[in-house]
Amino acid sequence: MAGVRWNTAPMSIAGKYQQHGLHFRDVSYRRGEKLLFADLSFSLLPGEVYLIQGDNGAGKTSVLRLAAGLTRAESGALLYENYNGAADAGSLIAYQGHGNALEPSMTAQEDLSFWLEIYDHDTDPDDLMDHVGLNDQKHVKTSALSAGQKRRLAFARLKASERPIWLLDEPMAALDKAGKELTAQLINSHIDIGGSAIIATHSRFPATTGKRKRIVLETGP
Amino acid sequence: MTVLLRRELKIGLRNPRIWLSGLLFFLLFLTVLAIGLNGEAEKLQVMAAPAIWLALLFCLLLTFENIFEADIRSGVFEQLHLSNVSNIEVVSAKIISGFIVTTLPILLAIPVGGIFYQLPASAISALMLSALFGAPALIAYSVFAASILAGQRQTGFIGILITLPFLIPVIIFALAGVESYATEGIWNPGFRALLGLSMTALAICIPASAAALKTYLD
The missing domain is CATH 3.40.50.300 (P-loop containing nucleotide triphosphate hydrolases)
Structure with missing residues (x-):
């Protein structure tokens, strides 16, 4: 190269x-x-x-x-x-594969906050969750989210990555x-x-x- | 790294199954063996140290065998890789959290096992020290086996087969250290060799596991 x-x-x-x-x-x-x-x-x-x-x-x-x-x-x-x-x-690159890469025992907000810390971005996780329409599921464990909600959370991570x-x-x-x-x-x-x-x-x-x-x-x- | 470690500890605390199953296996193994020995005090005292060490060994091999499985299946592992998190950090976080979440409860259960086997207090403390000094080596080799077998289905006993040859010296020095603890104290040659093995195992297995996981990604 x-x-x-x-x-x-x-x-x-x-x-x-x-x-x-x-x-x-x-x-x-x-x-x-x-x-x-x-x-x-x-x-x-x-x-x-x-x-x-x-x-x-x-x-x-x-x-x-x-x-x-x-x-x-x-x-x-x-x-x-x-x-x-x-x-x-x-x-x-931000990649969204078949899996949503969610940890079942974390709440939606905790999961997203973890990735924000990994990316070292100080975006407010609440704003991202509002953006993907998960305002009411912030404190729900990711294992309890529906397939569509899991996908939304994965999109929130894509957005959070700022790639x-x-x-x-x-x-x-x-x-x-x-x-x-x-x-x-x-x-x-x-x-x-x-x-x-x-x-x-x-x-x-x-x-x-x-x-x-x-x-x-x-x-x- | 601290971010990863915090996540692992949180997951460990929320899933008691992770540490409870190891702990129960440990105690059941010792109980069944004690029953098998007819509960005779003489036999029990002779068998106590090897029994507790075997229980510890199988316990750690079994709990660490699938340590990367959940993250690989969910896609978390790939996402970490794409976020430029190094495999060294991933492996180190798994080892430290595994020590805290699954190994410490077992170490703390050793006195209970010691009571089953009618051991005196000094023998119990010798066993706890040997487990503390030797556990890092057991964990390091188990994590290495787990990283080689990452992403493969139905690994069964392959992990144990790969690691067992490396674990034999650990057991030998641990039991030698336990025996000479009464006469030579904590820094007897057995325990010193055991600590040396643990340090070497960590130094080799952390980079080796990171490299093995990298080949999984390619």
Whole structure:
């Protein structure tokens, strides 16, 4: 990655979000013996939403895990950039996998406060919980939350991380109509302040703001 | 690190099952063995130190075997990794909290076991000291086995098989230390070797476990 120089404009609060990028360069990925995809190249820029579509087992989750740096590519490179050039994944990526990463014996507020301490951000957890519509569940144990409420709490953590790139794995799964609307709204508010997202989904995805692009992974023979 | 440790302690306090099951296993093991020995005072006193050490060993191996499982399954482990928290911190927090939450109650239960086996007070304090000095080594090796087996299903006895060879010297020096405690006091060679083993085990197992967990993520 040496020699890569990106835009080096001075940082502002909005700039933290507005100047970032994630570039896949000829990425191939193999799971076991099977080559899931080869030479995948795309660039994710501020305000963009990439939908990764394809059948089960086509490698949608693998694209997200590669982007998050949680798994390694067979070949190719992933480049990350922020306001002052090449950056590491850790400062840019917020990942929402299949699990919600909640501790059952903690209350919703305690769980969120823990992550805020880990991120070292002094955001008020109550504000975040209001933002995702969990005002009444602050002191409920996360094990007692409904599937939709758990997802909301996970979104509160995504927001708390203040990372510009959201990687979402089936964010609409197990949500009712209101939950889906809220999720779309949360994604929109993230895109509107200059964030970007890669969303893995096997079904049609409701409209979001921002520039939408689509990658369809074919299931090989 | 303190943030992680506080979380672990909170979880431990809220889930009494975590420490209660270890404690009950420890006491049941000793009770069953005492019954097996027909409750004869002579036999009991001879068997007390090895019995208590075996109970401690199995107890810690079993309680630490799955120490990373819950965090890996829920996704907390990945999230910590993505938040630039080092595995060294994760492993250290697990070891310290495990010592406080699951091991201390067992150490405090040793006098109860000692009474079952009709031990004099000095023998009980020797056993408690040996457990205190040796527990870090037991914990360190168990955590190492847990980190190698992290994310695998149905590990069963593999963890015990991996760790047992490393634990044999710990038991040997612990029992030697207990025996010579009456004549040579607390800083007898057995206890000193035991402390040395514990320090070495921690120094090796913390980075080794962190590295093993990293391969799990890749």
